[in-house]
Structure formats: C-alpha cells, structure tokens
C-alpha cells in the first residue's frame with residue numbers, strides 16, 4: 396500500500412535522524428526555521444496555478460518529509476540515471492573544480508541530503524583546508540540530514556543550513572564573507588519554469604560578487620525512451636501522488652490519491668519531461684484552508700512537475716544573460732549529463748542589476 400510504504404519511509408528516516416542528532420548537535424547551525432510558511436508556500440500562486448489551463452502545481456510540493464524520502468529512493472532506481480551520472484562526474488572532477496575556483500564559501504541551492512556535495516566538500520577541504528558550506532532548502536529536516544551526511548565525513552567544515560526558498564535563502568547568503576561557489580545539483584534548475592528561472596538567476600547574481608562561481612548540474616536532451624523510463628518507475632509514480640498528500644496536509648485538502656493516475660512523458664517541442672496526475676473519475680477538490688474548490692472531469696490533468704533537458708550551449712546562453720560566463724563543463728562518456736561551471740563577470744547583462752522582487 397503506498398500510504399503505509401510512505402509512512403514507514405518517514406519513520407525510518409526519523410529514527411536515523413534522532414540518533415545522529417544526538418551525536419552531531421551543536422556542530423551545525425540551521426537558520427530560517429521561523430520564516431512564515433506563507434512566505435515559502437504562496438497560497439495565491441497555488442490558487443492561480445490550479446485555476447490555470449492546464450491546472451498545475453509548483454514542484455516545491457514534492458518536498459515535504461515524505462517527498463524528500465521518496466526523492467532519495469528515486470535516486471536509487473535503476474532507470475533514474477541522473478543521480479549516478481552526476482555523482483560519477485563529481486567523483487572524477489571535484490578536484491579540478493576546486494583547483495579552478497581556489498578556496499570558496501560553498502552555497503548550495505536545494506541541497507537535499509547533500510550526498511553528492513560531500514564529494515565537492517572533500518575536494519575543497521583536501522585542497523584548501525577548513526571550508527564553509529551553506530545549504531539552502533525548503534525542507535528543514537532534509538537540512539538536518541545533510542548536516543548528518545556531511546559532518547559524519549569531515550570535521551573541517553562550518554555548516555550553515557538555511558530553511559527557505561532559493562530567493563529567501565540567497566538573500567541570507569549576501570552577508571557571507573569571501574569568494575562564493577553557488578552549487579545547484581540534481582538537475583534542480585530543470586524543475587523551474589521560465590519565470591522561476593529568471594528570479595532564481597537574478598537572485599543568484601544579486602547574492603554574488605564579481606569573480607564568484609556557479610556550478611550547475613543539468614540533464615542533457617536525449618532519447619525520449621531513456622528520459623521517460625527515469626520518470627515512470629515505481630518511486631516516481633509514488634512521488635507524484637505524494638505531492639497531492641502534501642497539499643492535503645498543508646492546505647486541508649481532500650485529494651484521494653486512489654482517484655488519480657500518474658502520467659509522465661517527454662514533450663519534445665519544450666525539451667522537457669512533464670509529470671501529471673490524471674483524474675481517474677469526475678471529482679470535486681476542496682482545499683479548506685485556502686477556501687478554494689474546483690471540479691475535475693474524468694481524464695483531466697494537473698501538471699505536477701517539469702524536468703527540463705538542456706544542451707550545454709543553451710545553458711551557456713541562458714547564464715550569460717545574467718552575467719555568468721562559462722568556465723568549463725564536464726560531460727559523462729554516455730553524453731547523458733553535464734556539470735557546468737560559470738563565473739560572474741562585471742560586464743553589462745541583458746537584465747539590469749536591480750535585485751529581484753519576490754516571485
């Protein structure tokens with residue numbers, strides 16, 4: 396049963412977490428736990444996206460505790476090559492990255508459990524000595540998990556967790572001293588729509604100084620069969636339905652996951668995988684805390700997530716519009732995935748230098 400399975404995943408996660416918390420307490424700091432929920436999960440945005448055609452939700456709703464545990468499990472799925480491939484690229488190239496940038500303050504956007512980041516951190520500690528790392532994530536407990544993963548491997552690290560969105564988190568990092576390396580792994584930028592990418596890159600630039608770096612992991616465009624297999628395995632299906640449970644819990648909703656079917660396919664004209672939940676029958680949805688209801692016809696879709704696929708060239712063009720110039724990129728031997736390093740220049744960019752307004 397999916398619900399029992401999700402509950403047992405969370406319970407296992409919480410037990411591990413409580414054990415490690417005792418050992419690691421006081422070795423890290425997490426800020427932002429007091430940021431109001433309304434700042435992180437914007438009700439108006441959710442209502443307008445659920446009222447749009449097609450109806451949609453933001454991928455942020457994949458990442459409550461259950462969703463984060465499922466994401467960790469997804470990374471172990473045979474068909475989900477993204478995690479393994481990016482990890483391999485970091486195993487092979489973390490040292491080169493640390494040689495190119497020199498010592499930096501690492502700032503990760505959407506750190507998740509930061510398992511792959513430990514590879515980067517090891518390289519920086521080995522090459523440059525004690526290192527500082529700030530992890531930004533919307534999910535508080537995954538930041539504690541990240542601290543647990545990293546601090547069990549190194550003691551030469553100053554760990555700061557920042558609970559927040561990319562925007563609120565990046566604003567916090569403006570006060571951090573020294574040259575920065577922003578890091579965004581897991582093809583996370585592929586989950587962002589154009590306007591979200593715009594705000595993220597403006598916020599990244601506003602939080603950076605001339606000479607700071609930005610390391611980005613992207614999934615490359617490829618055969619649709621490989622792409623679709625990555626997002627149609629058992630865990631991907633559960634994650635998709637689990638986003639509805641998150642909406643139920645957060646907003647007093649009545650989504651019944653057994654009344655929905657998972658759908659994910661490659662939209663070649665948009666270069667992205669699109670995930671949906673499809674109504675298996677006609678039904679009315681009510682999100683009590685939002686005082687918002689809508690009616691779904693049988694077969695109607697709600698888009699839950701996009702996963703954009705890039706070429707390094709397209710990413711270069713995009714990042715240059717915000718002043719981040721390509722330094723080097725690394726691609727695996729099967730041409731599946733790339734890790735790309737950029738550096739902020741002080742040349743004029745397509746977009747002005749004003750800090751972004753909140754999206």
Ligand SMILES: C[S@@+](CC[C@H](N)C(=O)[O-])C[C@H]1O[C@@H](n2cnc3c(N)ncnc32)[C@H](O)[C@@H]1O
Nearest residue numbers: 455458505506507532533534559560561580581
């Ligand atoms: C695709 S996972 C990647 C996790 C990790 N970087 C990796 O490579 O395994 C995206 C992560 O970003 C976080 N996240 C999603 N949307 C966010 C947002 N708007 N602001 C901050 N964090 C967000 C999620 O909680 C999740 O941990």
